[in-house]
Amino acid sequence: MLNIIKIEWLKVKYYRTFWIFLGLAVLIIPAVNAIVQDVNSRIPKQIQQALGRSIYDFPIVWQTVAYVSSFTTVIFGFLLLTLVTNEFSFKTHRQHVIDGWERRELVLSKLFWVVAFSVIALLVSALTAAYFGAVYGKESFSLEGFRFLFYYFLQVMLSLCLALLLGVLVKRTGLAIVLYLAYVMVLEQLVVMTLKRFVGDIGGLMPLQTADELLPLPVVDKLVPLAGPLDTYVYLTALLAYIGLSLWWVFHKMLRTDL
Amino acid sequence: MSIILSLNSISKRYGAIQALGGVSFSIPEGSVFGILGPNGSGKTTLLGIVTDVLKADSGSFTLFGQAPSAVQRQKIGTLLETPNFYHYLSARNNLKVVAAIKRQSEADIPRVLDLVGLAARQHSAFKTYSLGMKQRLAIAAALLGDPQVLILDEPTNGLDPEGIAEIRTLIRTLATQGKTIIMASHLLDEVEKVCTHVAILRKGELLSSGPVNTVMAREDFIEIGSADVQALTRLIQQHPAFEKVLPNGNNLLHVTFNHAIDPAALNTWCAEQGVWLSHLQIRRKSLETAFLELTNN
Numbered sequence: 001m002l003n004i005i006k007i008e009w010l011k012v013k014y015y016r017t018f019w020i021f022l023g024l025a026v027l028i029i030p031a032v033n034a035i036v037q038d039v040n041s042r043i044p045k046q047i048q049q050a051l052g053r054s055i056y057d058f059p060i061v062w063q064t065v066a067y068v069s070s071f072t073t074v075i076f077g078f079l080l081l082t083l084v085t086n087e088f089s090f091k092t093h094r095q096h097v098i099d100g101w102e103r104r105e106l107v108l109s110k111l112f113w114v115v116a117f118s119v120i121a122l123l124v125s126a127l128t129a130a131y132f133g134a135v136y137g138k139e140s141f142s143l144e145g146f147r148f149l150f151y152y153f154l155q156v157m158l159s160l161c162l163a164l165l166l167g168v169l170v171k172r173t174g175l176a177i178v179l180y181l182a183y184v185m186v187l188e189q190l191v192v193m194t195l196k197r198f199v200g201d202i203g204g205l206m207p208l209q210t211a212d213e214l215l216p217l218p219v220v221d222k223l224v225p226l227a228g229p230l231d232t233y234v235y236l237t238a239l240l241a242y243i244g245l246s247l248w249w250v251f252h253k254m255l256r257t258d259l
Numbered sequence: 260m261s262i263i264l265s266l267n268s269i270s271k272r273y274g275a276i277q278a279l280g281g282v283s284f285s286i287p288e289g290s291v292f293g294i295l296g297p298n299g300s301g302k303t304t305l306l307g308i309v310t311d312v313l314k315a316d317s318g319s320f321t322l323f324g325q326a327p328s329a330v331q332r333q334k335i336g337t338l339l340e341t342p343n344f345y346h347y348l349s350a351r352n353n354l355k356v357v358a359a360i361k362r363q364s365e366a367d368i369p370r371v372l373d374l375v376g377l378a379a380r381q382h383s384a385f386k387t388y389s390l391g392m393k394q395r396l397a398i399a400a401a402l403l404g405d406p407q408v409l410i411l412d413e414p415t416n417g418l419d420p421e422g423i424a425e426i427r428t429l430i431r432t433l434a435t436q437g438k439t440i441i442m443a444s445h446l447l448d449e450v451e452k453v454c455t456h457v458a459i460l461r462k463g464e465l466l467s468s469g470p471v472n473t474v475m476a477r478e479d480f481i482e483i484g485s486a487d488v489q490a491l492t493r494l495i496q497q498h499p500a501f502e503k504v505l506p507n508g509n510n511l512l513h514v515t516f517n518h519a520i521d522p523a524a525l526n527t528w529c530a531e532q533g534v535w536l537s538h539l540q541i542r543r544k545s546l547e548t549a550f551l552e553l554t555n556n
Contacts (some may be wrong), residue, residue, distance in 0.1 A: 007359045015347055086345070097345035098310040099360040099400075100333030259312040 025075040049077030056136035059145030063218045064153035065129035076117045077163040114160040122153040153213035161246040201229040210239040268511040269318035280305045282470040293450040294443040296460035302443040336401030337410040342393040346386040363404035370397040390417035412443045451546040474550035484538035
């Protein structure tokens with residue numbers, strides 16, 4: 001695995017697009033949170049008092065930042081799609097196997113980025129939450145509620161696994177990015193909406209929706225019941241199952257078909 | 260002499276097209292083995308299966324006498340179809356990636372860049388390279404780590420005449436070092452100049468394989484001409500050693516005899532029969548003629 005990481009490093013070390021995308025994906029997390037904090041600070045004091053604690057008080061700040069950060073995950077998705085589809089565009093996926101990689105190493109090399117980006121997103125969001133909690137909150141530091149950041153970590157993992165699958169199936173950079181954006185922003189929401197209206201709570205079990213159900217808006221939280229209609233473990237199990245299923249599909253495709 | 264690659268009934272189908280139909284042959288160590296065939300005959304498909312980028316529908320093969328594996332591919336220098344590199348990386352950095360995959364030392368990179376004449380442009384991005392330079396880089400990548408076996412698919416693609424001559428010299432030099440070179444080509448001239456063995460494919464079927472001179476028998480023939488070609492044609496068939504007239508597009512006759520003929524004696528014989536030769540030359544049947552005879556039958 002260390003050799004795979006070394007090879008991936010050689011590929012991105014001098015790849016300007018990678019560093020621009022990564023910088024953007026990392027900076028956007030504190031930036032969007034800062035914007036939300038600014039908007040929140042303009043809410044009249046009476047309303048804030050009516051809601052009880054500030055959304056930047058510990059332990060709610062973990063949930064607040066996890067919820068806000070989850071909207072920026074798509075940038076990591078673009079970055080991963082670029083790395084995956086580059087291999088197909090340059091046909092380097094073929095060359096790596098010709099030169100002596102096992103086919104599974106092709107998948108592992110990109111799985112490394114899925115994990116790396118997820119960890120980076122988790123760390124940046126955790127630091128952002130700690131900072132906002134310390135500066136804008138009134139309560140003392142507490143790790144209670146940190147599980148929301150873990151849910152966010154899983155949300156990034158799942159989004160990236162879906163991006164990996166899409167990249168492997170579609171292969172073309174532009175088309176893959178457009179399809180990914182369409183799915184994340186519109187298509188899944190449409191299916192969730194339709195299912196919830198006509199079928200029921202099962203609509204909450206669509207892939208990305210499982211993470212959304214685990215990361216509810218913290219303020220609304222005070223006004224409506226905390227958990228989604230189904231038990232937290234149901235959403236967690238479904239989310240992990242989607243990660244497993246997408247990885248199985250990626251391995252299945254890459255190990256068996258012509259490259 | 261051991262066998263480097265042994266193919267056993269390899270078949271591959273793309274939808275309705277049978278790309279390879281039960282192909283079997285073996286490649287001995289130290290040979291320069293040409294895989295010959297027209298475009299679409301299955302050469303690249305065959306090499307794709309050997310390098311694990313394509314999956315055979317049926318059949319099997321061994322590399323170095325063992326079941327194929329990734330570690331064995333690391334010991335083979337392969338150029339398959341197009342040069343595949345990261346467009347945004349320099350030649351040197353692209354070779355670092357290849358060296359890491361092949362688990363070879365980066366210390367060999369300057370040597371191979373020098374061999375293919377790219378040392379001066381090693382820091383330029385791959386996307387700025389001409390087609391010929393890209394091909395040279397792919398050859399450099401195949402030579403990394405000085406592998407004992409090379410698989411080269413159309414190695415002179417995109418090269419200028421000077422580059423083609425250089426690569427041929429390089430292949431001959433590598434062959435004299437005892438390396439096994441497996442080369443797919445549709446350029447017969449190329450094969451004629453460097454190969455010791457050939458396998459001939461047509462529409463996915465193996466027509467023949469073995470040493471070049473056995474597979475494509477190329478007897479000498481005599482090229483003759485005279486003012487009256489028809490009279491010469493009638494006359495030559497009466498020669499005691501006459502065998503056949505080979506097909507030929509121009510006004511000269513290509514004639515084979517059942518034993519070696521002295522040109523001076525032939526000239527005298529024709530003159531004695533009243534036909535004066537205006538052209539007389541001993542020639543060897545070209546590989547192209549032999550190949551066309553073989554693939555058209």
